[in-house]
Amino acid sequence: MNSITKNRLKDQVFKFWGIACTLFALILLVIFIGDIFIDGIQRIDWAFITDLPSRKAEKSGIYTALMGSIWILLLTAIIAFPVGVAAGVYLEEYSKKNRLSALLEINISNLAGVPSIIYGLLGLEVFVRVMGLGASVLAGALTLSLLILPIIIVATREAVKAVPSSIRDASYALGASKWQPIWNQILPASGGGILTGVILALSRAVGETAPLIVVGALAYVPFAPTNPLDEFSVLPIQIFNWISRPQHGFIENAAAAIIILLLITFVMNGIAVYFRNKWQKKLK
Amino acid sequence: MAKEIEIKMENTIDKNITLNTAIIEDENHAARIEAKDIKVWYEDFMAIKGISIKIKPNTVTAFIGPSGCGKSTFLRLFNRMNDYVDGFKMEGKIKLEGKNIYGKKILVEELRKNVGMVFQKPNPFPKSIFENVAYGLKIQGIKDKKFINARVEKALKQADLWDEVKDNLNKSALALSGGQQQRLCIARTLAVEPSIILMDEPTSALDPISTAKIEDLIFELKEKYTIIVVTHNMQQASRISDYTAFFYLGELIEYNKTRTIFTKPEKKQTENYITGRFG
Numbered sequence: 001m002n003s004i005t006k007n008r009l010k011d012q013v014f015k016f017w018g019i020a021c022t023l024f025a026l027i028l029l030v031i032f033i034g035d036i037f038i039d040g041i042q043r044i045d046w047a048f049i050t051d052l053p054s055r056k057a058e059k060s061g062i063y064t065a066l067m068g069s070i071w072i073l074l075l076t077a078i079i080a081f082p083v084g085v086a087a088g089v090y091l092e093e094y095s096k097k098n099r100l101s102a103l104l105e106i107n108i109s110n111l112a113g114v115p116s117i118i119y120g121l122l123g124l125e126v127f128v129r130v131m132g133l134g135a136s137v138l139a140g141a142l143t144l145s146l147l148i149l150p151i152i153i154v155a156t157r158e159a160v161k162a163v164p165s166s167i168r169d170a171s172y173a174l175g176a177s178k179w180q181p182i183w184n185q186i187l188p189a190s191g192g193g194i195l196t197g198v199i200l201a202l203s204r205a206v207g208e209t210a211p212l213i214v215v216g217a218l219a220y221v222p223f224a225p226t227n228p229l230d231e232f233s234v235l236p237i238q239i240f241n242w243i244s245r246p247q248h249g250f251i252e253n254a255a256a257a258i259i260i261l262l263l264i265t266f267v268m269n270g271i272a273v274y275f276r277n278k279w280q281k282k283l284k
Numbered sequence: 285m286a287k288e289i290e291i292k293m294e295n296t297i298d299k300n301i302t303l304n305t306a307i308i309e310d311e312n313h314a315a316r317i318e319a320k321d322i323k324v325w326y327e328d329f330m331a332i333k334g335i336s337i338k339i340k341p342n343t344v345t346a347f348i349g350p351s352g353c354g355k356s357t358f359l360r361l362f363n364r365m366n367d368y369v370d371g372f373k374m375e376g377k378i379k380l381e382g383k384n385i386y387g388k389k390i391l392v393e394e395l396r397k398n399v400g401m402v403f404q405k406p407n408p409f410p411k412s413i414f415e416n417v418a419y420g421l422k423i424q425g426i427k428d429k430k431f432i433n434a435r436v437e438k439a440l441k442q443a444d445l446w447d448e449v450k451d452n453l454n455k456s457a458l459a460l461s462g463g464q465q466q467r468l469c470i471a472r473t474l475a476v477e478p479s480i481i482l483m484d485e486p487t488s489a490l491d492p493i494s495t496a497k498i499e500d501l502i503f504e505l506k507e508k509y510t511i512i513v514v515t516h517n518m519q520q521a522s523r524i525s526d527y528t529a530f531f532y533l534g535e536l537i538e539y540n541k542t543r544t545i546f547t548k549p550e551k552k553q554t555e556n557y558i559t560g561r562f563g
């Protein structure tokens with residue numbers, strides 16, 4: 001065997017190893033989703049979505065949990081989006097590149113890796129107890145905002161960094177302030193990237209359970225929240241609650257709720273991809 | 285109602301926004317600029333080692349020298365484009381019409397309206413041709429449509445681009461050819477009516493025909509503006525400039541009339557460089 005055939009062989013081996021690994025992940029996912037579909041699909045109807053939770057499995061619906069999730073999602077978006085984007089833009093455009101900014105940078109990346117339950121504990125102390133918000137939607141949304149802020153900041157920085165500096169120079173050279181190119185050129189050009197990051201971060205938030213349990217989200221709430229200070233439940237907690245019940249009917253409910261939750265995250269990711277592609281086209 | 289109209293009138297007078305000032309044909313904007321004992325550091329690296337130079341109005345001055353000699357750094361001092369560079373430090377004075385542009389009272393945005401810049405690579409905004417030229421006016425807060433239209437047309441005519449684009453001003457600037465884009469960038473600079481135009485290797489990314497057009501343009505523009513051009517192209521320097529400054533390793537080796545520099549330079553280094561023996 002000469003060295004070329006040897007190299008070709010290595011090439012083939014790696015290729016098939018790669019295919020096997022990809023398939024392994026995909027098949028697991030398909031089995032998982034398939035299993036859930038089989039369990040849950042016949043349970044999904046309009047009543048399941050609009051019914052309040054109940055002691056009887058066949059009468060229970062996800063209305064309160066779904067509404068709780070939507071409240072959490074919207075409030076988290078409203079809080080985390082402006083803060084995260086502003087912080088990202090500041091770090092990239094305004095802050096001087098010195099030791100302090102390097103330290104900030106490392107720690108923001110570190111924050112993205114902190115276990116979510118720690119954020120829950122922080123939220124419990126700061127928002128629930130010190131700020132006195134109680135186990136409310138607002139406290140939950142603030143906690144999740146903290147959780148996804150690092151992701152949004154990092155995504156914003158990457159998107160802003162990708163805008164060619166010649167555009168900034170052109171703007172400055174015409175007498176623009178620092179803010180003018182940011183508003184007129186940089187944000188429009190990086191908007192797709194920023195939005196993608198924000199939506200992906202939010203779709204992570206909508207699936208979070210641990211921090212919300214710590215903050216005090218309830219497994220059973222009789223009514224959907226009507227204002228930010230109401231108590232609430234969210235889909236993942238509802239699922240967790242149902243799965244821990246012995247009756248078989250609740251297992252079906254859980255599977256059906258998982259399908260809804262997956263649907264929400266898939267749709268959100270789809271929107272993210274759509275925005276990214278649309279933005280890329282616009283810039284060309 | 286009456287008050288509104290009054291305010292409108294006041295604004296109009298205040299900004300000198302009469303169409304006449306937007307399109308006056310034979311005004312001369314050119315200003316003189318001089319640098320004195322300029323030293324520049326990036327962190328610990330000394331990029332400019334004490335340069336003084338006086339540049340006359342209505343002239344084209346070429347900055348030549350090998351890569352890394354500090355000519356671009358020096359050029360960017362005139363509109364303070366180095367200000368945002370981390371680790372940038374400067375000593376010395378640069379006076380525009382006798383006023384120190386690094387003085388405490390100077391607003392850098394105001395300065396850059398007076399000292400425009402054209403870059404090496406054409407860098408139009410991803411917007412329409414019209415929006416590109418109007419941008420400098422709009423960021424100043426000018427809203428008068430007639431005024432902006434008049435200025436855009438005038439700038440595009442001055443940049444010798446009007447005939448090529450007048451029918452599709454709303455087309456994306458990115459659809460233009462490289463040479464057209466660069467003339468658009470020049471038009472964008474002209475629209476805010478600077479007194480000095482800095483050009484950092486404005487033709488190095490262009491083909492010979494586009495280059496020739498830009499060179500003609502530079503020649504025409506010096507009637508109304510003071511122009512400083514950084515170039516790597518010796519022929520270009522000798523063709524378009526009245527004065528030439530030769531930089532080497534952060535120092536100004538020789539500065540004189542272009543004819544003198546290219547026919548009987550005083551320094552041996554200058555001669556070696558322009559004849560292509562080094563650099």
